[in-house]
Amino acid sequence: MKRPLIIILGLLIILILVGVWVYFLLTGSAENTEDQFGSLDFADTTDTSIVPVVTEEPESPTVALGDSDALQQLTTESVAGFTEVRYNASTTPRVHYLVSGTGHIFSIDLVSGEEKRISATTIPLAKKAALTPNGAYVMIQAGEGTNAEFIIGVMSTSSDKLSNFKLPEQNPVLSFAATHENEFLYVVADGNNSLAKAYNPRTNAIRVLFTIPFRDMTVQWHHTASGPHLVYPKTTSKLPGQLYSYKDGLRARLAVEGFGLSAVGSSRNIIASKVNQDGSYRTEVTSRVTDQVLQTPLTLLPEKCVFSTSKPNEAWCGVTLADYSRSDNMPDAWYRGQQNMQDALWSINTDSTVSSMIVNLSLDTGQDFDLIEPMFNPSTSRFYFKNKIDNTLWMYDLTR
Amino acid sequence: MRLGFFTLLFLLSVPFLSMAQIGFEPQNELTISPAYPKPGESFTVKVDDYAGGLFGAQISWYYNGAEVPNSLNQRSVTLNAVSLGQQGVVEAVFLTQTGAEQKLQKVIKPIYVDLIIEPQTRVPEWYEGRALPSFGSQINATVLVDDGDIVSPQNLIYSWSMNSKPVHGGPVRAQHKTSFPAPRGTDMILSVSVSRVNGEVLASRATRIPIVEPDLLFFERHSLYGLQKFPIKSSLGLIGNTVMIQAEPFNLDTRVYNRPDIATWDINGVETNNGASSPYQITLQPSGAGGTSRVNFHVRSLETLSQGVDSSVNITFN
Known part of the structure; x- marks a missing residue:
């Protein structure tokens, strides 16, 4: 074959290939984005009924619940409120928590670690929340001071919308909590007094529980509406405080008082801290039966303690080992945020004051740890708490 | 002279007249301290033998009928008040040298x-x-x-x-x-x-x-999360474009807080518009070269000048 003929045939082939390329360039674009990529033959992903459990990536993020570590960090976000929820005996336990600022509510399966958002309704400036253990209702404080609103939210079982409305109260709410009976307890100012009330979100009924004859008070709510609830004037090391118990609407004075008084109690014992006559800040246990007082070897803030729901003589507390003198201005400095703690978690037998450390939170987590809002689940198998530093939610699993 | 004598006689007789009128006679009695003990509170009982006659007497103490240990011939004993709703009876029994017995009693109802x-x-x-x-x-x-x-x-x-x-x-x-x-x-x-x-x-x-003086702490305020719980210690590093700071006076009269006569912010000594609806908040944003600015807040009543407070915080930015 002659050389020019070979060149002509080569050019002809090149022209044909260029023509084909131009044709596909102008007319052959994909109709949807999936066609732009080659099929890797993953089969029909819309058929959810045959998704293999083992190989499928989880659709929701999971919380890394370690197999052996009893101490678990449940959130990295700031939490306004939380509770443990168990819909019925056959379902796995879950933790529901409400995120500060947005008011979104998430649910963590405590067995699989699966986390999902169950309310995407934004409650701006959500600061504090109480959730009922049946997982159906939430009470939220949004905003602060005179701008604070108190909102009742009702969870939906079919969507991630939270129907919500304002708590029907004219006066500002000073303190609130949820009971194991799925009611909300709260206190409102009433002139120079305070009124404790119960709100049933199922019936929308409000009933008055008792009257507190002053306003600057701290309430340690019991998990039932009938109580006993512990009430004392807000704490300062410069003024005396006295401890009262309200049971079935009746007030009783307990044999606990002192400057800088704060307290937490069970049906059996009371843990109270106060400023002694020498100016030191100390902790003692008072028997509710005999009024006998025992000094504890540990000095602690009772706000960091909760009694076991099954053992009325056992309390778990966040404790920073220190001796506080008058110059430390405790507990006022802690309330102001000027005194941070490096807490370890301790178990205290309040009958004997024998104490044992469970875990050193600051050491084990490698961060400043200032334990607040401690809570046991009803069966005392899990202990929940927050870190005041960043408001994250943590759990100590007693079964691990 | 005679008038002066009678005046002196009258003045000297006044105490006796008064005592006679109110029936005052020195008595032996038990006094307690504190006067009104609380339930369970420790209190001290002592003998006040103003009437005399107890010199050299043997003293025995009883509390609710039981002899108080180690109390024989003590002029005072320290006891614990009974529980709320109960009453405690303290008795001191004196056996004089003549063999006469005298009892003093005090009933304590703690409250x-x-x-x-x-x-x-x-x-x-x-x-x-x-x-x-x-x-x-x-x-x-x-x-x-x-x-x-x-x-x-x-x-x-x-x-x-x-x-x-x-x-x-x-x-x-x-x-x-x-x-x-x-x-x-x-x-x-x-x-x-x-x-x-x-x-x-x-x-x-x-x-x-x-009675304390008001004091002031500064807190960072987040548009979504609200006020942070920890105060700015001495300085705050500005990381983003803006930062909102809230001045929180402690122990300032609520009436002054709600209607302050003076509520001013200044930056490096220059009075500044705070750019916020609340006089206690200021929004800051960096301008020019980086450095440190001193932000000051002053709140005060002009009616009661001690009802006020003035404090500063350093803001560092790049």
Whole structure:
């Protein structure tokens, strides 16, 4: 074959290939984005009924619940409120928590670690929340001071919308909590007094529980509406405080008082801290039966303690080992945020004051740890708490 | 001369006349301290033998019928008050040298009379502690009586006094709450005596109330999360484009907080518009080269000049 003929045939082939390329360039674009990529033959992903459990990536993020570590960090976000929820005996336990600022509510399966958002309704400036253990209702404080609103939210079982409305109260709410009976307890100012009330979100009924004859008070709510609830004037090391118990609407004075008084109690014992006559800040246990007082070897803030729901003589507390003198201005400095703690978690037998450390939170987590809002689940198998530093939610699993 | 003699005679006789009129006679008695112990509180009983006749007597002590250990021939004993709703009977039995026996008795009914102090000064809403009074601010006080049963305030007489001066001009019925301005000084003593309508004194209580100066802390405020719980210590590094800072006065009279005569921000000594609806907030954004600016806030009443506070914080930015 002659050389020019070979060149002509080569050019002809090149022209044909260029023509084909131009044709596909102008007319052959994909109709949807999936066609732009080659099929890797993953089969029909819309058929959810045959998704293999083992190989499928989880659709929701999971919380890394370690197999052996009893101490678990449940959130990295700031939490306004939380509770443990168990819909019925056959379902796995879950933790529901409400995120500060947005008011979104998430649910963590405590067995699989699966986390999902169950309310995407934004409650701006959500600061504090109480959730009922049946997982159906939430009470939220949004905003602060005179701008604070108190909102009742009702969870939906079919969507991630939270129907919500304002708590029907004219006066500002000073303190609130949820009971194991799925009611909300709260206190409102009433002139120079305070009124404790119960709100049933199922019936929308409000009933008055008792009257507190002053306003600057701290309430340690019991998990039932009938109580006993512990009430004392807000704490300062410069003024005396006295401890009262309200049971079935009746007030009783307990044999606990002192400057800088704060307290937490069970049906059996009371843990109270106060400023002694020498100016030191100390902790003692008072028997509710005999009024006998025992000094504890540990000095602690009772706000960091909760009694076991099954053992009325056992309390778990966040404790920073220190001796506080008058110059430390405790507990006022802690309330102001000027005194941070490096807490370890301790178990205290309040009958004997024998104490044992469970875990050193600051050491084990490698961060400043200032334990607040401690809570046991009803069966005392899990202990929940927050870190005041960043408001994250943590759990100590007693079964691990 | 005669007039002077009779005047002197009259003056010398006045004490005897007075004693005769009120039937005053020195008596032997037991006195306790504190005068009105609380349930479970430790108290001391001592013998006051003003009438005499007990010199050299053997003294035995009994508490609710049981002999007090190690108390023989002691002139005072220390005991613990019984529980609320019960009564304790202390007896001192004297056996004189002539063989005569004399008994003195004191009945103690411990009672709770609680003074609850509520200063009407400002602390942040999230603050879990109690406010303290500052000069000129109102102080609310409530007294709660519990003798085993809750005693209705309607059936009691209250005698309030502040630094030994009566608050209501004298005893008042059913006034278990009172309100008064904090006096000048570093502290004050508030006392109250509670009586039944028949004049029986149930108890007296007193407490020292500190009067403090307002102070000020700065907190970072987030548009979504609100006020942070930890104050800015001495300086704050500005990371983003803007930062909102809130000045939180502690223990400032709530009336001054709500209507301050002066509420000004200045940056490096230059008064600045705070750019926020609340006078206690300021929004800051960096301009020019990086460095450190001193941000100052001043709040004050012009009526009561000590009702105010002035403080600064450093803001560092790049």
